[in-house]
Amino acid sequence: MTKPTEKLELFEVFVRSKRGLDHKHVGSLHAEDHEQALEYARDCYTRRSEGVSLWVVKSSDICASQEDDADCFYDPNDDKPYRHATYYVLPDPVNNM
Amino acid sequence: MTPEEQNFMRKIEAEEKIEPKDWMPEAYRKNLIRQISQHAHSEVIGMQPEGNWITRAPSLRRKAVLLSKVQDEAGHGLYLYSAAETLGISRSEMIEQLQSGKAKYSSIFNYPTLTWADVAAIGWLVDGAAIVNQVSLQRTSYGPYSRGMIRICKEESFHQRQGYEAMLALAKGSPEQKAMAQDALNRFYWPALMMFGPHDSESAHSQKSMEWKIKRETNDDLRQKFIDQTVKQIEVLGLEHPDKNLKWNEERGHYDSSDLDWDEFWSVINGNGHCNRQRIEHHIAAHDEGEWVRDAIAAYNEKKRAKKAQNAA
Ligand SMILES: [Fe+2]
Ligand SMILES: [Fe+2]
Ligand SMILES: [Fe+2]
Numbered sequence: 001m002t003k004p005t006e007k008l009e010l011f012e013v014f015v016r017s018k019r020g021l022d023h024k025h026v027g028s029l030h031a032e033d034h035e036q037a038l039e040y041a042r043d044c045y046t047r048r049s050e051g052v053s054l055w056v057v058k059s060s061d062i063c064a065s066q067e068d069d070a071d072c073f074y075d076p077n078d079d080k081p082y083r084h085a086t087y088y089v090l091p092d093p094v095n096n097m
Numbered sequence: 098m099t100p101e102e103q104n105f106m107r108k109i110e111a112e113e114k115i116e117p118k119d120w121m122p123e124a125y126r127k128n129l130i131r132q133i134s135q136h137a138h139s140e141v142i143g144m145q146p147e148g149n150w151i152t153r154a155p156s157l158r159r160k161a162v163l164l165s166k167v168q169d170e171a172g173h174g175l176y177l178y179s180a181a182e183t184l185g186i187s188r189s190e191m192i193e194q195l196q197s198g199k200a201k202y203s204s205i206f207n208y209p210t211l212t213w214a215d216v217a218a219i220g221w222l223v224d225g226a227a228i229v230n231q232v233s234l235q236r237t238s239y240g241p242y243s244r245g246m247i248r249i250c251k252e253e254s255f256h257q258r259q260g261y262e263a264m265l266a267l268a269k270g271s272p273e274q275k276a277m278a279q280d281a282l283n284r285f286y287w288p289a290l291m292m293f294g295p296h297d298s299e300s301a302h303s304q305k306s307m308e309w310k311i312k313r314e315t316n317d318d319l320r321q322k323f324i325d326q327t328v329k330q331i332e333v334l335g336l337e338h339p340d341k342n343l344k345w346n347e348e349r350g351h352y353d354s355s356d357l358d359w360d361e362f363w364s365v366i367n368g369n370g371h372c373n374r375q376r377i378e379h380h381i382a383a384h385d386e387g388e389w390v391r392d393a394i395a396a397y398n399e400k401k402r403a404k405k406a407q408n409a410a
């Protein structure tokens with residue numbers, strides 16, 4: 001008897017498209033374990049040489065911030081425009097320092 | 098060469114990044130740990146000369162800006178310690194090496210910040226010099242270091258611009274303010290040039306680092322870049338250039354300049370700068386005084402774990 005897919009563990013898949021770049025989230029899939037998830041991810045997400053490296057992470061291991069709370073979560077940073085380089089107006093001849 | 102070494106060198110030559118789980122020569126790993134941890138220590142120790150001025154910055158706006166900048170530097174330290182940790186050294190080992198004097202940090206932070214203009218000069222010149230170096234290091238061969246540099250460079254631009262803006266306010270201010278700006282420029286210009294390290298011919302780690310593409314440009318080339326870009330900036334401030342031998346060289350397409358006081362350079366590196374002892378003593382004191390915070394975190398985590406186990410049972 002095979003397990004229905006939803007009984008399998010859910011994994012998030014991250015692909016590094018080129019050496020030196022960050023891994024980027026591309027999607028998810030169900031698998032029995034990490035090894036199987038890696039193989040499925042290869043077959044699912046990198047059929048056209050999209051990547052040189054794959055990460056699979058159990059979705060249940062990801063702790064995410066709540067987007068609904070984004071306003072108050074990021075609030076402490078919203079009133080600090082002086083953290084941006086563009087906030088400082090400099091004379092033209094040196095403006096691209 | 099072993100097949101592993103061959104494969105490693107092939108990646109380096111093809112401009113591919115080396116990642117933490119890749120095979121790498123032991124000397125490459127060591128060299129990287131030395132450079133990245135030294136860089137991390139510089140970010141952290143660098144908070145002291147500026148942090149010293151947060152409560153005394155001349156306006157609420159300048160206080161908020163300086164506080165933000167110093168906070169960024171703590172973040173840079175964290176990115177870099179994390180990058181070094183991917184090479185198999187622990188945070189506490191690195192801190193221990195800093196505190197025992199085994200690991201170095203940038204000598205520039207052993208100069209005192211005597212006036213508010215010094216803080217402006219640091220943002221403009223010291224962060225400016227750091228940017229020249231860090232832009233080049235975005236292309237370093239070690240992946241985590243390279244990605245850390247890209248993130249840091251994005252944040253640095255504000256540091257340099259706020260410094261220049263503060264400098265401009267002083268340079269265009271009262272005669273006393275202008276004199277203060279000139280004095281800060283005169284004192285910080287030379288140590289800022291020394292940040293690029295000794296001449297290439299004297300640099301112990303340079304050759305191997307270049308071969309392995311840990312470093313992408315030589316100390317002298319980076320220094321020249323900084324000298325060239327700073328000329329216009331000094332002119333716009335209306336201040337006098339501290340280097341009386343500065344002269345445009347048409348043939349080279351660069352400015353010629355005075356040689357640096359290398360005796361001073363080595364003396365500060367070897368521990369005899371104005372603030373070497375104070376910087377490390379302060380770091381040790383802050384670390385020790387923070388012990389109860391680390392203990393409290395550990396106790397809280399333990400309590401949380403126990404509670405979870407109880408709920409699960
Ligand atoms: Fe920094
Ligand atoms: Fe830096
Ligand atoms: Fe900075």
